[in-house]
Amino acid sequence: MQNRIAQGIRGLAVAGTMAFALTAPSIAAAQAEQFIPLLVYRTGSFAPLGIPWANGKLDYLKMVNERDGGVNGVKLSYEECETAYNTDRGVECYERLKAKNGGGSLFDTQSTGITYAVMDKAPLDKVPVMTMGYGRSDSADGSVFPWSFPMLGTYWTASDIIVQDIAKKMGGADKLKGKKLALVYHDSPYGKEPIPALQALAQKYGFELMALPVVAPGVEQKATWLQIRKERPEYVILWAAGIMTPTAIREAQATGFPRDKMYGIWWAGSESDVKDIGAAAKGYNAIAIQGSADRGKAHDDILKHVYDKDQGSANSRDEVGTVAHTRGMMIQMLTVEAIRTAQEKYGKGKPVTPEQVRWGLENLDITQARLDELGFGNLMRPVKTSCADHMGSSWARIITWNGQKYETTSDWYEADMSVVNPLVKAGAEKYAKEKGLTPRDCSKE
């Protein structure tokens, strides 16, 4: 304290202005808080998904501040930055927020393009990047990607789980042999990412994979669906985003393809994708990250501590409990738990640096008991990360649109790691070679 006063006096004497004295307290105040940067897209063509997602992220932070007074007494501060799903803007946001207020704890970029652009910068800046359910699938290998965390699943685990559910509906994995599955995908890195996994699965189970690209933004799909009508695949896997999803469902309706034989990836499985179609989308399936279509105690806490006090981020309370909003909450819950884990090692009740948050993310161990305590007991399965496994778990369930809302319609599935792991390993090795990186030795940590 004395030091600061001395500094203040010196500052006044040297500079002869009030500026220093005014800024000094605000620096001190910022240090007692944990800063979480929020990259969001509330505008642009993907905004219908981006808004509830961003609100979920924001609401959970508000709730933790309100209910628990932060993490062990350290308040969470945050700032949103609008990317409009644009990579240039995303990079600008990342640069703006990475060193702000003592360092951005971690970045959830909400975009595959921004993830790829930020991923190579993050190790130099020592900032972790968490890409829950998207990201770069091979970054699950923490020995090559120490700063990337594709928590709870990647596109490759999702592909495997969708195929598992299809196999179950057909009456066993052996029934897949000789059958045809179509992948209708958004023609971008996002849409292409599942292809290697689905090809590996096709080889394993002996089904034929038709990969049908749709040019972004995906409003023109007539040709694709005519091809589907011609080739008659058993099931269609939809790797869509934004306007592409409702368009695909409408085209499926027009060409008479049964909606209950369609599977969307989680980005094509929120209320905004099907609400306007209503009954015609009935039966449409999507994979949920863990169990994000259900409601848990965490939702009640948000309503009680945030919305009842008129602090809610969404315009209406009804948004709480929607798939995208819950997903935002889950991301933020993992963030907060990573900060808590880091605090346990580096000092409780003190803000942690981004580098320490990385340690927290890598040593996360959320048990079922802890999940129940947090109010996510029925939404998620336990998560445990390690140096070698940055994904933590790959549990997921299938949800189905019943005309009014999503219902969970399957049991828990876990991805078949004998399919996914070789791909992750190969991808990570290739990346390490291209970049000239030496992977960490995880057995020594």
Next chain:
Amino acid sequence: MFYRENGQFKASYVEDQRIFKVQQDRVAIIAIVAIAALLVPMLASDYLLRALLIPFLILSLAAIGLNILVGYCGQISLGTGAFMAVGAYAAWNLGVRVPETPLLLQILAGGACATAIGVLFGIPSLRLRGLYLAVSTLAAQFFLDWAFLRIPALTNYSTSGSVSVGSLSFFGLPVESAAQKYLFCLGFVVVFAVIAKNLVRSGTGRQWMAIRDMDIAAGVIGIRPAYAKLTAFAVSSFIVGVAGALWGFVHLGAWEPLAFGLDRSFQLLFMIIIGGLGSIAGSFFGAAFIVLLPIVLTNVPELFGLPLSVDTAAHLEHVVFGALIVIFLIAEPHGLARLWSIGREKLRLWPFPY
């Protein structure tokens, strides 16, 4: 008062052919380059360099390239983004396949490939004019976008079609920190701006302008339209390709074809229209207007402590930015460069205008 050229006589042809004929201009430009090269990297923050100045420099370079084609030779192109992509992907492919290649050579080779593709797509310009040419260059944009998405060999069979570069070094010097990257880009921009300025003052540049002003008359006085148009496409694509390689390597580090989509082509075209067609300085003004202004605008509400939500700020930014474009184009249809030169003329005559 300070901008008076009395007593500055041109005593030799060399002096008469200077780029900056007024001494004050020469001093100013040397001072600007010196500040940009020495003071800015020392004083500017990481954010300022990485998020604002590096993109500004690279897009200025691309705008100079496009300005040669559109502003000086009068051939409208909507394929600039694609030519940038060619530069980036060609440089990247060379680096992946022949890892020993030095960075400078990779980037220049990217430019060379873009030249070849640019000339190829410039061939229709021998028969087409105006809007029809614009549509044919649009084909380049669509075709190349398709190629980089669809031909796996071009992305070295990357699973997602996204590519990334490792750590960069320039003849043993690392290009890692923001200041190093900034200086690296600045070097390219200064060298190419000087080359471009001299080219447009040369015989070739005069041929381009003759073609732009009236191609039939140019043909009558003995200018070969095919040669003039194709050299414009070649030079323009080279510079644009180099800018593309820098954008991928230095600014983004990892990219997908979307980074060089049609939006980028439009963005560059707007830059030179707002900055000033047929002006090297205009390319810089335009790039500053399009790159820096939106970011400044989004940060304005926060600076004043206004509690605006990010989406409102984003919408507001679009409104203000759109309005400014309209206002500037009404005030001066020839672009910011023309406003600048009017201002300069007034200064030269001040305080006794006639």
